[in-house]
Amino acid sequence: MFSDFIELIGAFVLVLAILQITSDRLYFSIKVYAIQSFFVSISILSIGIYSSSFDLYVSSFLTLVIKTFIIPYALFKTIDEMKIKREIKAFVNITNSLLVISAIIIFTFLLTRYINIGGSVIAKEIFPISLSIIFIGAFIMVSRQKPITQLIGFLTLENGIMLVATSVTYGMPLIVEIGIFFDVIVGATMASLIIHHINHDIDDMDATSLSDFKE
Amino acid sequence: MLIYIFLMVLPMLFFLKPKATFIVQTFSSLVLLFFSAVLLLKHEYISISMFHSSLPYLDFSIKLDSLSLLFVMIISTISLGVSTYSLNYVYDEDYHHKRLFAFIYTAFIASLLFVVTSFNAISFLIFWEIMSTLSFFLVIYNYENEENRQGGFLYIFMTHLGTAFIMVAFILMYLKTGSFSFENWVHVGLDDSTKFWVFLCVLIGFGTKAGMFPLHVWLPKAHPVAPSNVSALMSGVMIKTAIYMMIRFYFYFLSDIPWWYGFIVLLLGSLSALFGVMYALAQHDLKRLLAYHSIENIGIILMGLGSAMLFNSNHMPLLASFGLLAAIFHTYNHAIFKSLLFLGSGATFLKTHTKDMEKYGGLIKLMPYTALFFIIGSISISALPPFNGFVSEWLTYQSLLLNNKIDINIIHIFVPLFASMLALTGAFAAACFVKVIGISFLGSPRSDGAKNANEVGKFMVWGMGFLAALCVVFGLFPHIVIALVAPITSLLLGVDVSSSTSSHLFMISTPNFSFGHLSTLGLSMGFAVGIFMLYILIKKFGNTKTRMCSTWGCGQLNNDASNQYTASGFSQPIRKIFAFFYHPKEKIYPTSRKKKYFFPILEYKAHSHDGVESVYNLVLKVFVKSSAYLINLIENGSIHIYLLYILIASIAFLVYAVKGGIN
Numbered sequence: 017m018f019s020d021f022i023e024l025i026g027a028f029v030l031v032l033a034i035l036q037i038t039s040d041r042l043y044f045s046i047k048v049y050a051i052q053s054f055f056v057s058i059s060i061l062s063i064g065i066y067s068s069s070f071d072l073y074v075s076s077f078l079t080l081v082i083k084t085f086i087i088p089y090a091l092f093k094t095i096d097e098m099k100i101k102r103e104i105k106a107f108v109n110i111t112n113s114l115l116v117i118s119a120i121i122i123f124t125f126l127l128t129r130y131i132n133i134g135g136s137v138i139a140k141e142i143f144p145i146s147l148s149i150i151f152i153g154a155f156i157m158v159s160r161q162k163p164i165t166q167l168i169g170f171l172t173l174e175n176g177i178m179l180v181a182t183s184v185t186y187g188m189p190l191i192v193e194i195g196i197f198f199d200v201i202v203g204a205t206m207a208s209l210i211i212h213h214i215n216h217d218i219d220d221m222d223a224t225s226l227s228d229f230k231e
Numbered sequence: 232m233l234i235y236i237f238l239m240v241l242p243m244l245f246f247l248k249p250k251a252t253f254i255v256q257t258f259s260s261l262v263l264l265f266f267s268a269v270l271l272l273k274h275e276y277i278s279i280s281m282f283h284s285s286l287p288y289l290d291f292s293i294k295l296d297s298l299s300l301l302f303v304m305i306i307s308t309i310s311l312g313v314s315t316y317s318l319n320y321v322y323d324e325d326y327h328h329k330r331l332f333a334f335i336y337t338a339f340i341a342s343l344l345f346v347v348t349s350f351n352a353i354s355f356l357i358f359w360e361i362m363s364t365l366s367f368f369l370v371i372y373n374y375e376n377e378e379n380r381q382g383g384f385l386y387i388f389m390t391h392l393g394t395a396f397i398m399v400a401f402i403l404m405y406l407k408t409g410s411f412s413f414e415n416w417v418h419v420g421l422d423d424s425t426k427f428w429v430f431l432c433v434l435i436g437f438g439t440k441a442g443m444f445p446l447h448v449w450l451p452k453a454h455p456v457a458p459s460n461v462s463a464l465m466s467g468v469m470i471k472t473a474i475y476m477m478i479r480f481y482f483y484f485l486s487d488i489p490w491w492y493g494f495i496v497l498l499l500g501s502l503s504a505l506f507g508v509m510y511a512l513a514q515h516d517l518k519r520l521l522a523y524h525s526i527e528n529i530g531i532i533l534m535g536l537g538s539a540m541l542f543n544s545n546h547m548p549l550l551a552s553f554g555l556l557a558a559i560f561h562t563y564n565h566a567i568f569k570s571l572l573f574l575g576s577g578a579t580f581l582k583t584h585t586k587d588m589e590k591y592g593g594l595i596k597l598m599p600y601t602a603l604f605f606i607i608g609s610i611s612i613s614a615l616p617p618f619n620g621f622v623s624e625w626l627t628y629q630s631l632l633l634n635n636k637i638d639i640n641i642i643h644i645f646v647p648l649f650a651s652m653l654a655l656t657g658a659f660a661a662a663c664f665v666k667v668i669g670i671s672f673l674g675s676p677r678s679d680g681a682k683n684a685n686e687v688g689k690f691m692v693w694g695m696g697f698l699a700a701l702c703v704v705f706g707l708f709p710h711i712v713i714a715l716v717a718p719i720t721s722l723l724l725g726v727d728v729s730s731s732t733s734s735h736l737f738m739i740s741t742p743n744f745s746f747g748h749l750s751t752l753g754l755s756m757g758f759a760v761g762i763f764m765l766y767i768l769i770k771k772f773g774n775t776k777t778r779m780c781s782t783w784g785c786g787q788l789n790n791d792a793s794n795q796y797t798a799s800g801f802s803q804p805i806r807k808i809f810a811f812f813y814h815p816k817e818k819i820y821p822t823s824r825k826k827k828y829f830f831p832i833l834e835y836k837a838h839s840h841d842g843v844e845s846v847y848n849l850v851l852k853v854f855v856k857s858s859a860y861l862i863n864l865i866e867n868g869s870i871h872i873y874l875l876y877i878l879i880a881s882i883a884f885l886v887y888a889v890k891g892g893i894n
Contacts, residue, residue, distance in 0.1 A: 154881070155878065
């Protein structure tokens with residue numbers, strides 16, 4: 017019964033990740049990301065209540081604060097400064113992206129049928145779900161041109177990792193999770209700074225132009 | 232023992248004073264030479280484990296057994312001569328950054344010494360790389376010249392290719408023995424396939440360094456462009472370290488080798504010898520000519536080695552020791568006379584400012600000592616009695632002929648062929664050095680540089696004189712070297728070669744006495760008596776009227792130096808006969824366009840191609856082009872593509888892991 021609940025939450029996260037693919041508006045993408053992080057934090061919290069472990073409360077709280085509020089806020093500010101609202105030229109357009117990620121999802125579900133996870137498993141179906149989320153995040157990074165969208169793809173990927181780490185087993189050691197949070201914050205900050213600078217210096221918010229720096 | 236190490240690194244400390252460096256290097260080489268000889272003759276071998284580091288596998292250990300000691304002797308002999316020579320040479324040639332030069336030079340010698348004394352695979356590789364890198368820096372020392380840079384890059388490329396194969400051989404040995412120490416590799420029993428791969432990797436890896444036939448391309452490019460004292464060291468000693476390791480592997484580490492291993496070495500050796508000498512004949516750049524002769528002599532050494540391996544695989548230790556004696560003797564001799572010749576070429580280069588033989592001439596009158604020593608070296612390298620080259624080539628020849636005692640048909644068919652190839656090589660070498668001596672030292676000067684040459688400084692003369700004296704001494708008293716080699720054969724094969732070959736005073740003989748024996752001392756005494764008699768006879772009965780005419784003048788009194796026989800002209804018949812081999816390009820063209828019809832000034836240019844080199848060029852061109860295309864395709868600079876690689880890789884790993892889980 018409980019595992020069904022967790023799997024439901026996981027399904028929401030996956031749907032939001034798919035929604036992320038379809039969005040070509042940056043504001044909307046960030047909002048989707050915030051909601052997705054909110055669901056991840058609910059999932060962690062419920063497992064924390066279920067297993068009454070203090071570590072998971074902390075990590076749920078951190079997810080809520082950092083990923084639902086701080087990072088989206090920072091990204092909003094970056095977008096405001098950049099005055100760019102839309103992802104225009106994706107390498108793979110939205111229709112094809114949907115086809116590709118549906119293939120990815122089928123593939124991961126097929127693949128994970130062969131994997132036996134040892135130990136006590138809370139929700140088995142979370143595993144293919146979060147694997148799909150990870151691959152969707154990676155796919156966003158590959159197929160989108162704007163660095164800010166790539167950053168969102170990275171954050172989605174990271175949400176997937178968080179989900180699989182907490183929901184399949186009883187979470188990672190707290191110190192590791194705090195380390196990951198720290199990484200994400202630093203990564204987001206760095207990325208928004210760099211994006212800001214690229215924008216400022218090159219007047220073109222496009223990661224493909226970075227290849228001009230190649231030797 | 233610590234004295235040894237101290238002596239090896241001592242000269243490096245003086246690099247701030249280049250002159251002092253060379254003096255200290257000279258003395259430390261002298262002491263090393265003396266100590267090594269004493270230790271070798273007293274059969275006292277030392278081993279020491281210097282340093283165990285905390286890193287896994289990395290410990291430095293040094294052992295001086297008889298083989299190492301002999302190579303230490305070779306290195307210190309040459310370093311003694313060359314360092315004395317450098318005292319003048321480096322200053323007269325006026326190299327920039329003399330301190331740097333002195334430091335690299337001494338560090339190079341120290342690394343050579345450490346290479347032949349290291350007794351652990353890892354430390355050996357470290358010193359081997361230090362040696363290669365330092366010699367690379369010495370090759371490109373005059374880096375302003377395009378030619379130097381090209382030669383240097385080819386050299387460093389080839390030497391690293393070789394090192395890769397050496398590493399493979401070492402790793403194979405490690406996998407079989409579980410140790411990197413050479414102590415545990417002695418006569419290790421390997422299965423056939425591993426043995427073959429070790430044999431092949433050692434042959435390719437060290438063959439590259441030695442300049443063996445198909446892998447020699449770097450040698451004629453890198454050796455001529457280095458400073459002459461360095462080319463003497465490289466050609467004389469550095470390529471011998473490869474021979475040292477080959478002997479170690481084929482006689483000390485591997486046991487029960489099949490006979491055709493030796494046959495392959497013999498075949499490659501004879502090809503190198505013939506190939507090297509034929510290309511040497513076509514050169515008119517003196518140092519490049521000498522570099523090709525290095526290939527030839529490495530070939531002769533490999534022939535001795537190969538025949539020893541043949542005997543060894545057929546369990547004839549006595550004859551094997553005889554072949555090994557021939558190989559090691561020739562190694563020592565080649566080190567001596569080749570560095571002598573390189574030093575001589577350096578001296579002529581210093582005074583005439585050109586390496587082109589066509590511009591020399593008449594140097595014997597202007598540089599009498601250099602010419603004398605150069606002629607001694609030339610006689611040695613052309614394997615003419617009574618000097619040392621003759622003795623070792625005679626030994627090689629005998630050992631090849633004795634190969635007929637092995638009862639294998641292929642050997643019966645091929646060995647006479649190899650022996651005749653060796654004979655042909657000797658003949659070509661003699662022709663080549665007749666050319667060198669005749670063109671550069673006799674006749675009249677062909678250029679202003681040659682006209683204004685004078686004798687070189689006294690240290691240079693001493694350095695060359697020392698090596699020339701050794702040529703004579705080893706030629707007349709070969710027992711010295713046989714006594715030094717005897718401990719090696721008893722170590723590697725369990726047979727003392729000196730008892731069977733030098734039972735007679737002043738005479739060396741093949742193990743079964745009836746087959747052949749040789750006394751260079753008696754030969755030269757007979758020769759001297761004969762010459763004296765002839766002289767008396769001519770004085771008494773002959774026409775002793777003196778005529779004055781210039782050499783190569785065909786009896787005409789001709790004052791124009793350009794009318795003399797030239798180096799290209801001398802080798803022209805051979806170029807024509809072996810045109811299929813040389814692919815010569817000859818061209819006559821007017822130097823100025825204006826006087827095309829009325830008394831044109833014509834210039835003749837002959838150039839022969841190294842066939843192997845063009846094959847290399849082709850392969851390299853295709854390889855570089857395709858790899859550049861691939862790199863461009865893979866690393867196209869787009870972040871998205873890089874991310875895609877990560878994605879694909881992670882999916883592939885996932886699939887792989889799941890697949891492993893199913894099975």
